[in-house]
Amino acid sequence: MNALDTPDRSYWMQTAGFPDFAPLTAPTEVDTVVVGGGIAGISTAWELARAGRGVVLLEADRLASGVTGHTTGKLTALHTAVYDTLRSRHGEDAARLYAASQSAALRHVLTVAEGLGVDCGLERRPALTYCERPDGVEGLRAEAEAARAAGLDASFVTETGLPYPVAGAVRVENQAQFHPLAYLRALVDDLVAHGGRVYEGTRVTDVDGGDPCRVTTASGITVTARHVVVATHHPLFDHGVLAARLTQHRDLVVAGPLPADRDPDGMYITEEGGKRSVRTAPLGDGRRLLIVTGEAFAPGTGEDTEAGYERLLGWTERHFPGVTVTHRWAAQDNSSTDTLPLIGALPTAGGNVYVATGFAGWGMTGGVLAGQLIASLVAGTGERWEGLYDPGRFGPAVRSAPALLKAQWETGKHFVKDRLDTWGEGTGGPVDELRPGGGTVVRVGGKPCAVHRDDRGGLHAVSAVCTHMGCLVAFNNAERTWECPCHGSRFDVDGAVLQGPALEPLERRDPGDL
Template identity: 55%
Template sequence: MAISERPSGSLWTEFDPGPEYPPLHEDIRVDVAVVGGGIAGICAAWELARAGRQVALVEADRIARGVTGHTSAKVSALQGTAYSRIRSSRGADAARLYAASQADAVRHVVEVSRELGVDCDLERVPAYTYVSDAARSEDIRSEAVAAAEAGLAVSFLENTDLPVPAAAAVRLDDQVQFHPRKYLLALASDFVERGGTIVERTRVTGLDEGDPCRLTTTAGRTVEARHVVVCTHYPIFDRALLFTRLAPIREIVVAGPLPPGCGEPAGMLLTEDEGTRSVRTAPRGSRGRMLIVTGEKFTPGGNDGASTAGFDRLERWAQEHFEGFTATRRWAAQDTFSTDHVPYVGRLHPLTRRVHVATGFGGWGMSGGVMASRLLTERITGGSSPWADLYDPVRLRPHDAPKAVKLWAKTAAHLVADRLPGGRAASVDDIPPGGGAVVRGPHGGLHAVYRDASGSLRRLSARCTHLGCIVHFNEAETTWECPCHGSRFDVDGNLLQGPAVRPLEQLAGDDTG
């Protein structure tokens, strides 16, 4: 069976959708408005409500179903070769603060689960970062040294019993794998019991930074708040020019039953070989366990695309190492990466004390989101966090300038090159059923055209509604994606993922090619 015929969708989002919260139907005023209902937003709202603040959580779709609903759901302070990179880019003190903040997040998830009695399939397991090539063993030894110097109780292994070829590995015990939606829906329920307000299917479109701040929404209603927390993955309000310091990346995930008799990973595995391979398992009741494998990174809207070949490569890798494995689910996750490998958590820009942001988790949004919620709560309630300066979004360091310039140059290149005559345009006649392409319209504009299974065409403006870059078609996920900042749209132009806040413009035209 071809991979395109296999059932798709995240393993986590098939779980009970939970109660539906109403859209915003009247103007409201609260102490804190949290924008975005993923792990960072839900945890921040819950922490602030527990601290006695009146909080409203505003989500454009359904809570815990976006980026958080498509994660691999690892909560770990061991994050690939993060400590080697941070020590190199920010110094040893920064690595120590990073390790302390991430370890604190792991402990906090366990404590909150116990406090609320949450059944979220939480398991304490070791995390491993390994290499298959013996020539790279010293890279892992260096990471073990950097992580140990940062304060983590890691061990360096040259002989392992992992179910994958590993020439060397670094191990950190007592990390966490869990079901993210079960955990977050429990927090959301407790948040409401504490007097919090959850608003779903209401997209925030504007922000007035007065006192109080004022959010405008697609519902035509407003939210006023003394503080605003922006947890929309890629910030929808970019008043600190974060788009020059954030790179959106998507990553493929395949999952399926762990074959009987197959060696089960004794924890969570990660290698940066072959463009990253990440492995964990999850319980599936009396039916054994599910194997979840992540890898094959790509830029949203990039010319490499999320092709079916990427899913095939990842599944073949899983089959090579776990004999008899067949993927029954497939999806892709998206995250943003900062220029110095450290997230941005704190004030949105230098002139504000009331608008805060959490972004740039670099593939580690579970621990990062929990860390961010605790840091922002301290900031808003007048406390202090030992790692606030480490994550400060307005940090500007000469070391980061070349990477920021490179990101901006990439955006500028797309803004110009994708509009050149001949560029990427294709003939409508060449678009197969189920396919899409950017074509030149009769008056020279660029149209994003999709042909459905019946042959009918759907025409949209190809200009992303964020900053005007030209979207590209992702054939594996049947979506339009912006290569500049990662906004994603369905074939009808509806917004799936920001930083855009408006759908693609629909265009008139013949409905057949």
């Protein structure tokens, strides 16, 4: 099957069976309101409800339909090659705390799944970070040593279960993989059983910290609470302070059935070749679902995403011949400029507001960790690694200043370059040459306009100015979305917000003016 013929659908979302929840329709008061229904938000709400607190969970769309619903579902403390970096940038104590906290989150999932009797395809597997090129071996040897010094059961190996040779790999034993939405479905059911209230289709547009806090929705409804948790992937309502410390990237995913006797028996990742990640999941019919991730790119840069899918499909066919791709999807992640996630009190919110973000593609353990840590902060007990993840940390931010400046330089370039590009025929060519399924940014009446031609030939026109901070969006031709290169906001072809930090849609334009 050609990648172009495969519908965009996440296997997890297709098979999760989440219940529907109504939108919030009336003002309410509660101890804690959690904004965002991904793994970080659901985990936090569940932890708080289990601790006896009144909880309201608000999700703008459907639960787990964002980043969480498009993950690869790995539960591991081996995060590519993070430990050598942590040790050199932040010291050995930081690396040990990172390993301990991520490992604790993994064990927590195992305990919770067993306690709730969750059937979520949970399997223990080794995690491996590998390289195929000999010039990557020295770095992986250093990573294996750093991971081992941090407390992980890590070793350097040259043999793996992959059907192709590698030059070397870091292997960490006793990690896990699961069906993330099946796990979260059980947490949501238990959350509701413990008095938690869940509302979907409820977009939050403002958060005021203090005592009490107030949360306002797009429909003007207010929730009053003692505590607010912002678990929206990108840290909304932080007035751009944390946003400046985050970079965005998207990964493409293809998946298809694989005979069980060809299972590589592990979770694999390499940064080579635009990144490749490999794992399988049980299908229950004697086969496994092979899941391959890669072709990482920054959103909003105008990448030919369909070509990326084709490259990923070609790689899969060469390395796992005979696999027919049945699913494809994409996920967006953000990373902090100092490597560490941002979990804890939001420093710009006025008090009693907490945030969880910057998981760098490792949101399964990161989201569970966030739930545990924020629940402990709300309770006033804390965890021994709270300082490591504190969003207001100063030392690591200073040490990561070059990365921060580079991220801001990239953002600044788009403010200038994108506007110059649209003085001509458009970033994707003139409108009259636009093919069905394509998009371009042009100037109409002196203003940048984002134009998409649908499969029937009709034109959809919206402002090309992102409503977050004013960068110009670019078209993603595979997902047919407009994406902002500065902070990763995403919009559909009619301007509706698909992913923040933008809160307002792109303004509609009249196609007749083109």
